[in-house]
Amino acid sequence: MGSDEAYNFVFKVVLIGESGVGKSNLLSRFTKNEFNHDSRTTIGVEFSTRTIQLKSLIIKAQIWDTAGLERYRAITSAYYRGAVGALLVYDITKHLTYESVERWLKELYDHADPHIVVMLVGNKTDLGSERSVPTEDAKDFAEKNGLLFLETSALESTNVETAFQNVLGEIHRKVSSKEVTRGSISAVSLSSPVPRAAGDPEEKKPCCRNL
Amino acid sequence: MLSNWNKWMVKRHKKVRLRCQKGIPPSLRGRAWLYLSGGKVKREQNRGKFEELDSQAGDPKELDVIEKDLHRQFPFHEMFVSRGGHGQQDLFRVLKAYTLYRPEEGYCQAQAPIAAVLLMHMPAEDAFWGLVQICEKYLPGYYSAGLEAIQLDGEILYALTRRVSPLTYRHLEKHKIEAILYMTEWFMCAFSRTLPWASVLRVWDMFLCDGVKIIFRVGLVLLKCMLGTREKLKACQGQYETMELLRSIEPRYMQEGFLVREVLEVPVSERDIESEHHVQLKRWRKNHGELHWKSPPRMHGARAIMASEPPSRQDLRQNPTIIVESPLPPPQPTPQLQKGEKKGKEEKKKGSMKTHPPVTEIPNPYNLPGDPNFHPSPPESSLGVFSCKFCYSSC
Numbered sequence: 001m002g003s004d005e006a007y008n009f010v011f012k013v014v015l016i017g018e019s020g021v022g023k024s025n026l027l028s029r030f031t032k033n034e035f036n037h038d039s040r041t042t043i044g045v046e047f048s049t050r051t052i053q054l055k056s057l058i059i060k061a062q063i064w065d066t067a068g069l070e071r072y073r074a075i076t077s078a079y080y081r082g083a084v085g086a087l088l089v090y091d092i093t094k095h096l097t098y099e100s101v102e103r104w105l106k107e108l109y110d111h112a113d114p115h116i117v118v119m120l121v122g123n124k125t126d127l128g129s130e131r132s133v134p135t136e137d138a139k140d141f142a143e144k145n146g147l148l149f150l151e152t153s154a155l156e157s158t159n160v161e162t163a164f165q166n167v168l169g170e171i172h173r174k175v176s177s178k179e180v181t182r183g184s185i186s187a188v189s190l191s192s193p194v195p196r197a198a199g200d201p202e203e204k205k206p207c208c209r210n211l
Numbered sequence: 212m213l214s215n216w217n218k219w220m221v222k223r224h225k226k227v228r229l230r231c232q233k234g235i236p237p238s239l240r241g242r243a244w245l246y247l248s249g250g251k252v253k254r255e256q257n258r259g260k261f262e263e264l265d266s267q268a269g270d271p272k273e274l275d276v277i278e279k280d281l282h283r284q285f286p287f288h289e290m291f292v293s294r295g296g297h298g299q300q301d302l303f304r305v306l307k308a309y310t311l312y313r314p315e316e317g318y319c320q321a322q323a324p325i326a327a328v329l330l331m332h333m334p335a336e337d338a339f340w341g342l343v344q345i346c347e348k349y350l351p352g353y354y355s356a357g358l359e360a361i362q363l364d365g366e367i368l369y370a371l372t373r374r375v376s377p378l379t380y381r382h383l384e385k386h387k388i389e390a391i392l393y394m395t396e397w398f399m400c401a402f403s404r405t406l407p408w409a410s411v412l413r414v415w416d417m418f419l420c421d422g423v424k425i426i427f428r429v430g431l432v433l434l435k436c437m438l439g440t441r442e443k444l445k446a447c448q449g450q451y452e453t454m455e456l457l458r459s460i461e462p463r464y465m466q467e468g469f470l471v472r473e474v475l476e477v478p479v480s481e482r483d484i485e486s487e488h489h490v491q492l493k494r495w496r497k498n499h500g501e502l503h504w505k506s507p508p509r510m511h512g513a514r515a516i517m518a519s520e521p522p523s524r525q526d527l528r529q530n531p532t533i534i535v536e537s538p539l540p541p542p543q544p545t546p547q548l549q550k551g552e553k554k555g556k557e558e559k560k561k562g563s564m565k566t567h568p569p570v571t572e573i574p575n576p577y578n579l580p581g582d583p584n585f586h587p588s589p590p591e592s593s594l595g596v597f598s599c600k601f602c603y604s605s606c
Contacts, residue, residue: 038286044395
């Protein structure tokens with residue numbers, strides 16, 4: 001997981017959604033295989049990386065976790081810059097967190113790359129008995145809006161791996177199929193091995209120059 | 212010092228500052244913070260207000276968010292570890308009271324760690340007024356909708372970095388690392404979630420005495436230490452790598468002795484911050500238009516707060532925090548201590564007695580000659596004031 005590993009791509013992915021839906025635990029489950037009931041509230045930003053193998057490629061995922069409370073949205077635009085993927089998380093037991101998905105989506109498209117890969121994630125499936133957001137509703141919404149969709153449980157480690165893998169895979173598909181013009185969606189594509197790189201388009205230039 | 216607070220603040224402020232820089236003794240810290248912040252005066256001038264707010268229900272929407280956060284503050288601290296325990300209950304009361312006190316502001320998550328740190332040092336009512344002062348005098352606008360004040364301070368910090376460490380400034384500029392990415396948590400929580408605990412307390416001692424410039428200086432010291440040399444910068448090419456570095460600051464730079472020394476050296480004054488504020492505000496207005504949230508002006512520390520809200524003598528009088536039934540005969544007529552001096556000595560003793568027996572504060576076994584005011588605890592316990600057995604027996 002160290003940053004010295006060789007990799008083919010660096011993708012920046014952001015976690016967004018209301019406060020308390022489990023973004024930080026999704027992050028820690030994916031990058032450290034940890035879950036904490038009493039994790040601290042995120043103020044500002046947290047981040048972590050994990051390098052995964054996707055077919056023959058090594059992808060380094062930089063995952064940024066942001067504060068969910070409404071008033072932090074004023075400052076989150078800075079986090080979106082350079083992001084190529086997003087997990088928009090809601091809590092399946094709290095309908096309000098699902099209702100605000102649309103607002104988050106708008107926020108995302110306002111500030112991030114228009115080609116960003118977005119997955120709608122219904123978290124906390126371990127609390128199935130308290131479910132208030134039917135799977136079908138969310139699925140329909142995701143389809144209508146061209147989002148990937150999955151339900152997860154960071155607690156039980158259900159689908160967390162798959163969720164991130166799917167998003168990263170989809171980003172890679174977009175990048176390699178040239179569905180997007182180069183420079184629009186940002187991904188560093190370099191022949192391996194490279195010691196360091198970053199996913200930010202602005203970052204790419206100085207980085208390549210150094211190499 | 213606390214019993215003659217007004218005089219000390221007006222005439223010997225330097226000494227007060229020096230004490231805060233050296234670190235306030237743990238047994239006095241809570242009360243000193245309350246005096247420094249002006250929370251004490253606010254509390255006296257608004258008697259009954261907290262109780263009133265405490266008895267009201269509060270906006271369910273706000274309460275929901277607050278409740279979600281109660282167990283997410285210092286989850287390893289003894290006081291906040293148990294769900295529904297006293298610490299969490301008090302935290303709820305304080306935060307709820309604030310949303311009722313300033314309904315237009317509501318609750319912002321970074322207020323919880325601030326309130327929690329205060330609660331570790333004082334009862335709920337005091338912590339509430341301490342929070343009010345921090346939110347309105349020290350860091351006005353930080354927690355308000357739109358978070359404009361913190362963004363503005365991010366710009367100020369960035370500009371000051373240029374002066375303090377040009378190398379760091381160029382690196383941040385080159386990699387387009389906006390201050391808001393790394394300083395939000397630092398500033399909004401007054402470093403309470405960043406530094407080791409001993410350093411948090413020392414920083415807060417200075418912060419409550421001298422105001423926000425201390426927060427800026429701590430930020431500048433950390434930036435300079437982590438990103439101030441070419442070798443260090445070589446090792447972190449990129450936005451993410453730099454952010455990673457700023458999230459994992461080397462412990463030696465945060466060690467209290469080192470940090471405080473460095474903070475005192477940073478050549479950034481209130482005036483520098485104010486003039487930079489002026490510049491950045493102008494820029495902000497040009498780019499974003501008028502500020503949406505009109506915050507009250509920022510007060511740079513205890514003295515400025517005191518000058519803006521002059522306290523009466525009554526407001527500054529120390530009250531016992533713990534009152535127990537006295538087994539002794541009915542209290543003597545309350546001593547309207549004629550001389551502040553005398554009262555001062557007694558109060559001082561009370562302070563040292565509040566907690567575990569501090570070695571250095573155990574009263575001098577040799578009764579100071581020519582000190583008619585020196586007597587062991589009985590006069591206090593006869594007032595119905597809790598007095599510590601340790602001292603009582605050792606006196």
